Amino acid sequence: MTLPDTARAVIIGGGVIGCSLAYHLTKLGWTDVVLLERKRLTSGTTWHAAGLIAQLRASANMTRLAKYSQELYGTLEDETGVATGFRRTGSITVALTAERHEELRRQAAMARAFGVEIDEIGLAEIVAKYPHLNTDGVRGGVYLPRDGQGDPANIALALARGARQRGARIAEGIRATGVDTQGDRVTHVHWQGEDGDTGTIACDHVINCAGMWGREVGAMLGTDVPLQACEHFYIVSEPIAGLSALPVLRVPDECAYYKEDAGKLMLGAFEPRAKPWAVEGIPASFEFDQLPEDFDHFEPILEQAVSRMPVLGEAGIHTFFNGPESFTPDNAYHMGLCPGRANVWVAAGFNSIGIQSAGGAGMALAEWMDTGEKPFDLGDVDIARAQGFQTNRTYLAERVSETLGLLYADHFPYRQKETARGLRRSPVHGQMAARGAVFGELAGWERANWIARPEGPRDYSFGWGRQPWFTNVAAEHAAIRTGVGLYDMSSFGKLRVEGRDAEALLNHVCGGDMSVPVGRIVYTQFLNSRGGIEADVTVTRLSETAYLVVTPAATLRADATWLRRHAGDRAVVVTDVTAAEAVLAVMGPRAREVLRACSSDDLSTEAFPFGTAREIELGMARIRAHRVSYVGELGWELYVSADMAAHVFEVLWQAGQGHGLVLCGLHAMDCCRAEKAFRHFGHDITCEDHVLEAGLGFAVKTAKPDFIGRDAVLARREAGLTRRLVQFLLSDPEPLVYHNEPILRDGEIVGHLTSGAYGHHLGGAVGLGYVPCPGETAEQLLASRYEIDVAGTRVAATASLKPLYDPKSLRMRG
Template sequence: MSDRNEAGRDAEAREPATGRETRPELPARARVVIIGGGVIGTSVAYHLTKLGWTDVVLLEQGELSCGTTWHAAGLVGQLRASESGTRLVQYSTQLYAELEDEVGLSAGYQRCGGVTVARTPDRMMQLRRTAATAEAYGLECELLTPAQTQDRYPAMQVDDLVGGIWLPGDGKANPTDLTMALAKGARMRGATIVERVRVTGIGVEDAAVTSVRTDRGDLEAEIVVNCAGQWAKQLADAVGVTVPLHSAEHFYVVTDQLDGVHPDLPILRDPDGYTYFKEEVGGLVVGGFEPNAKPWRSPDDLPYPFEFQLLDEDWEHFSILMHSAVERIPALADAGIRKFYNGPESFTPDNQFILGEAPTLRNYFVGAGFNSVGIASAGGAGRALAEWIVAGQPTMDLLAVDIRRFARFNGNNRWLRSRVAEILGLHYAIPWPNRELETARPFRRSPLHDRLAEQNACFGSRMGWERPNYFAPPGEDSAIEYAWGKQNWLPWSAAEQRATRTAVAVFDQTSFSKYLVTGRDAVAALQWICTNDVDVPVGRAVYTGLLNERGTYESDLTVTRTGPHTYLLVSSSATTERDQDWIRKNVPAGADVHIVDVTSAYAVFGVMGPRSRDVLSRLSDADLGDGAFGFGDSRELTIGSATVRATRITYVGELGWELYVPAEFAVGVYEDLMSAGSDLGVANAGYYAIESMRLEKGYRAFGRELTPDYGPVEAGLTFACKLKTDIDFLGREAVEKAKAAGPRRRLVSFVVSDAEPMLWGGELLLRDGGAAGIVTSAAWAAATGACVGLAYVSAPDGVVANRDWVGGGTYSVDVGGTTYPVEVSLRPPYDPANERIR
């Protein structure tokens, strides 16, 4: 029997009696058309109808669940790397448990708990950190000895284990049952689901969707939602939308029945052995994520039809997983194999799924690329995307999965094939906090890249840019030696910090996002979009936030007025697409405003430190004294033979300038800087040093301290809001309400009292011994001689986290299960009066 027929029979066996209705006619129009009838598409349909949008049509080229969904393993693990991701899955589990009462069909969901085991001390350190995170999020989690893991899972041998954790909230769902239940719920509230109809194109007019073309005719559509699984990229490419996905082969087997295996057996994960185990009909599903993955066909070359189909068996490739599985559960050595599954799944370049409205095409939404966590995520992700569609913007923090984190270059199929092989292989690797991906690099390069490589730079990557993390001494291997404690590069980064604090350092910050905003109405538009007053004299730079209607952060950046109707906006590397999309969507209708991305046109050099003025003065005739060139001033000046824009600003807390240098002059300017500062102690410095020094100064970073879950009152940034003026801005009303009520959460700086522990961010902060928050950012800092960081501390319900409350507690931080005292303050630990920068 062929794989296709056998897979189809298996799907029929899994599929519940659904009372499938006769195929409906294709409507002539719909408010929303969803493409793809897997678990994600049906979840979006279900949640749209739950929000009252009933004019919804879902189109599936085969039968519901026939693509990737039907062969998913169905694991539902609640704890994720971020609080927002964890809340999404928590909602999924609640929904799956309640669906049967609502629609009369079971989702096949069972809460059976999960055991994750560690074979090494490094893995156990990760699990202890996981347990601390669970405490912060209010999830049950218990640390286990090897013997206790065996009590939870008797079939496993534990002689080689260090320990484990128990997550009682984990569970499993039947993917096909879940899909059918969601589909029925959507139908019950008015949605139309049409199977056996293939989408062939999307109608577009004036950069907005107008219709969906199919092999059974066209239908008008106000909104299109691409939930087409591994076909999503091909559909998106046709309309110029970037959905970077590439399929890879994913393997698991189902065994015959085994003694001691019962329906209540927990999910077992053995990430050091690359494997997971789930009970199914008295046997075990044995699968995993092998370290050397197998990408499948190019996204441009996917087969059609491809319903309930599997790929060829590859026992040789699966052998590493099976060998490891037998080590963990010896009874598998004699178990019969009922079925070998090799199904293609689509993966993204960063192992996070994709949600949101395309920045290049209005009313075109995407929900795809779920990287083997689609069943766990489907409920929460479907609700989040439906709310985004209805509200016109995200209603929660979705930064990690936002489609706008990718740019056009991320859609290159060759680049994707290389990257996805690594991403799948890292699925069960130890998630080192500063892990750098290795494939498809170097990618985007600053004009200085080769010069810095010659000086032994270790490069990291952000938005594809190669950026120096630090510089190793001559003759040293510059590669990162990963560890949970202090890593090999720490002394080198500390030397860069000291050079910045005592002399002068040059940072290549070319990866900054840079936009020109021009036009007759540029001032008025930016006054509405920005929290701070940007109607400043030409030649002034202003730090500002960009907020949504809820008064929480969509970005933070620097706005420099370069002319009467011209501004230069400088933002973080990762937000290039997101920032521009947000600004365009919030410019008042009819305004004469133009946005141009000039990121690649300019290199950026941070020249920072008490001797920075001396270095620049040797290269320029301009007066750089405090009276002539104050903090926040920005103007063009000559540096050697080049003309650059110099802005007196800092992200490290020292006297310094950022130089915006036309790319073709970058190498020459860099050479001049290093030559002019050779007798002043000038040093190259990297982003690890920036991270340490910005935390000593308490400077916030978008995506960590500033997210769509936090606003200026909680973040301590109301000084960057024009609340003392009568100028309105987006989110002002919400900020004023938050200020009047007082925050329940407050961002604080802290310094660890002990110099030895290493913090990376994500650690549990305790107040008076109880969980109070999560560290958003942390690093070892030379000036304080210990780790410093930022964290949101939460007050109990009804209590305002004011200065007195924050200062009235005793704080500590949980570092891999060991707690250390920390000193907490609303002021930065380094130069709180800002004397050094001014």
């Protein structure tokens, strides 16, 4: 095949994802698109996928992408002439435990908020829709009538034909072998054909859609793409007499799913402990290959399945299939523009949901590439969340052995992964652990989330209701509100922005004014051109030419990438200094007393006002103290050189004994910030949430002559708000909220909670969520009757645009 010398986009990988991206790029008018497939289209994992196509996902935008996929597959055959086998069979998920039943009820409520048709069904309805099911132990279920299934390979081939019809070149038997780079751009892709021919394509963009080869292709392109193939098992029965069309059935408590196809029954599994495959590399000859059977590994699933579905045991097994699929460390796929590269993109690691995700993922990535901006919030899957260490083979093999099984595990709030732990530790990790800290993990960091008491539980438990450690968090919360608490914030990201143009860069990307005196702390957001929020940070001016940007641990890499991409030719360097300093937060009405017991510096409000930072002596160390608060109380964040952190912790702990100092975890911090209505980035505020509608207009200084998003802020101020972020307090103190619970206004669903926690001081669950209000005043918005749907039960709620706790922020400024 003759390939062009130049292309606007070179796609590497011809599975369903690569074909979808080619289809959607050409639909946007990109005619010079080249797709390189090392063997044959679909020959990696697409060809043996189960082809289940569900609508409901864990967030509103992931659901949006899944719904788009369904709609697309329903029209592809008419457009391309390739039969996709798509049909809406519906799907049923059943619960065998009270905890799973609660999860399904919460999912049903979430689906209603997302506009997905769903019915909660009892045993009679389950049997009517799936008469072959043994209902022993079944407590109930949910039915999604618009879910479906399709032919995975033909869906990919239909997308490929659609792309070809609009000018894309799709080359099979062509392997990408290397690239040329200039600065942060890939300029050329080298290829080799099966016949030995070689060539080079100059390109504007290159996209890694290599599936389970994504890690290796990512390395070739100079990027980190953490994913690992695992063995994935299913069996297909012999033909079953009288077996007609059935909904897809999921029995997650038995790790199983069932699909009827052509009078046969397929049983697939997501077993609790998976088998990583080809950790050292995938064989070069791999094409439409099947892995060796491992009946012993699959047998426990099959034994339960034969009991649950007796016709399966009677029919016999026609096919036992074992094939590889790629999984990521957090069970979310990778998509977007890769950090460190200006024109390298990725869409890979789809965790067994590639078919249902491919249409939407291809659409969203194509729009992102076409406009240069995310079409909507894609933070769940943005490759910028990936950490460099996560491409480590040992880490991946250990972590994905767990993540495959988590697809069908109970999706409890606060659930922590058990594998690949202990990698990143705070300098005071040992001191925290010795005093009872119970750790969770985020971005590889071990973070003290709550503190065990000698007489109480010392390990996490998980569930939808109050857990034994609920009272621990309540006590820590009370200490912060009424006394003083100490917690470790060392995992939060720290970026040093330095150079003669540091002020100019930060004024360009931040909504706030960075032209402030040395020692001033500015709370601000990075905005995009639409006024959406790309980052939520504090910026401290350290000197005339240096600033410190503090950001959440999970978004550190994305925020550093944003700064570097907008630096242009400015004389500025962005350096990750997270590991250089520990951060200890001393918060509460008695915080000043504790610090005065171990520091001779003047900590009065007059000498050390809120929103400032300066060096102080503490014990035998010199540290930098920042007077800020994410909990709404008087307090300081203490930035300590990592080598002195243990000393400073010990001094604070000893000094605090006479003042009631309580060691706290980050769960208490989150509960406090929810009471104070402080926003949580990635939940309450994202790139598609306008900064004014998020209630953060106070942090934007439009008097500055130019910054990203300024025009969008001015335009929205002129046009008025179409929605507002509202705080809710449930009137009943018993229910718990987490996020995605529907918001009802005068009996109608108008949105969902973006985040939730328990307001121990306020005496009930607290959540934030957006409420549409075009043309309304604040008074009109708040005059309505509000309820929150918690697992199908409507609970009355108080709504407020001001923080329900200390609305004037007098406590933290005192």
